[in-house]
Amino acid sequence: MSDAPHIPVLLNEVLSAATPVGGVWLDGTLGAGGYTRALLDHGAEHVYGVDRDPRAAREMARWSADYSDRFTFLPGTFGQLDTLAREAGATALDGIVLDIGVSSMQIDEADRGFSFQKDGPLDMRMSDAGPSAADLVNGASEAELADILFQYGEERASRRIAQAIVAARPVADSTLRLAEIVSGVLPRQKPGQPHPATRSFQALRIAVNEELAELARALLAAEQMLRPGGVLIVVTFHSLEDRIVKRFLADRSGKGGGGNRYAPPTDVTPPSFELLNRKAVTASKDELERNPRSRSAKLRAARRTDAAAHPADVKGLGLPRLDLIQLGAGRS
Ligand SMILES: C[S@@+](CC[C@H](N)C(=O)[O-])C[C@H]1O[C@@H](n2cnc3c(N)ncnc32)[C@H](O)[C@@H]1O
Known part of the structure; x- marks a missing residue:
């Protein structure tokens, strides 16, 4: 990875949604480890860090020794976070955090092919x-x-x-x-x-990178893996991603509507999440000045209830047709 540091976005807001930080967390987008280290420094007993980019492992070598056996790197995609966590021995999680998208390090490395500012191969794969x-x-x-x-x-x-x-x-x-x-x-x-x-x-x-399908899979997996009281925190960077998170959490918290003014909603499935913020949290003026990349960041967070997970249906999440076909949900 390049030497340019990746400045974690909305870090204070992530920590405040995670507070009181404790127990076992999974960071689905380890990157340079900004969130993971903050969670470990603020009371998480153990953090599983998932990343699909093999270069994240190289970056991790710079800091992981500070936490010895409190941190485990799980190479793979966050859409598989339930499988990865279970294979690592975790049966349930106290918190899951996702910081969707590419890191500034990935964009800065011309050979990854993410940028049209510098010439590079047409690659764009995070893995x-x-x-x-x-x-x-x-x-x-x-x-x-x-x-x-x-x-x-x-x-x-x-x-x-x-x-x-x-x-x-x-x-x-x-x-x-x-x-x-x-x-x-x-x-x-x-x-x-x-x-x-x-x-x-x-x-x-x-x-x-099948980014939107991955996000949908991760949300469903998080619903399965969080214990009652566990927290899900998702930071997104553009409207396609935020719409999926917003609709998923609205649906799972019973705020998704359904029905109309004449007929009440027929779905009486008990909410599996309780929203921690009514609206998406955005960067403070101070952060915007320090890190322009935070401009489009939106954080949504919710607490898992003790109700059963809802049926794993991605149809109402606003996924583009290409993803619905890929996820086997057909045309909406
Ligand atoms: C914005 S960076 C995360 C930065 C991190 N929060 C930090 O503070 O350093 C996103 C990271 O997630 C990884 N990533 C993106 N999509 C992924 C996926 N579906 N599964 C696993 N890792 C993914 C990328 O490789 C990248 O390293």
Whole structure:
């Protein structure tokens, strides 16, 4: 990983939602260990740190000795957090924290291919496994590419961009080349506006890493693994992610609506979570000044009740159609 430190986002707010910190926690997005170390320093007895990026293990070597046997690294994806925790010997957890997305270290490393500011290969995988962005760019059909750009990037020019990518095949294995193809069919960037390729790069990254399906799986797994009174804390960075967390917690806390003004909701499943905040928590003015990356961060937190987990259904979570198909939930 690069030497640029990853500044943990909303750390005070995470700790305040986690307080009183105690028992066994799982940090599903270990990264540079910012949350994990804070939890260990504030009273967690043990923290399991999950990350799909093998380079997180290298970073961990810098600090994990300070906590000796109170910390365990679990390589893998947070969508499998229940399996990973059980295999490590945990039957139930007192808290789970997720800080969704890529770390600033991953973005800064040009060879990971996340950035169009510096040239790098079209990779974008957080782990070393599975298809890369180059595989999608050169192998997906034009319709598939347009769907990815539209659903994961909310890119209105998705069809035009997909057409330009297919026309430019074989696309060289270069982030700058892809950014050039995308920019070539979009209006020129105006001062103060994001780079024209921002949405396309976000879309490809989400597709490569199955980020939204992973998030949905993690929420369902957390519902299974948290003991009554256990806390779930999720920090997200864009509206597609936040919508999934918001809808999941609204549904599980009985605030999801259902029914209408003439007919009460028919779903009487007892709530499995109780919301800790009515609205998403955002960065303070002070943090915004110190760390501009916190600008789009949203934290939602909820406490597990003693009711049984709800049926594992992802249909009402606002997942794009691509994910519903992948998760086997069909078309909504
Ligand atoms: C924003 S960083 C977390 C930073 C961390 N909270 C800290 O304070 O250092 C996100 C991390 O989660 C990892 N990650 C993203 N999606 C994942 C997934 N589905 N499963 C496991 N790890 C994931 C990334 O590799 C990255 O290291």
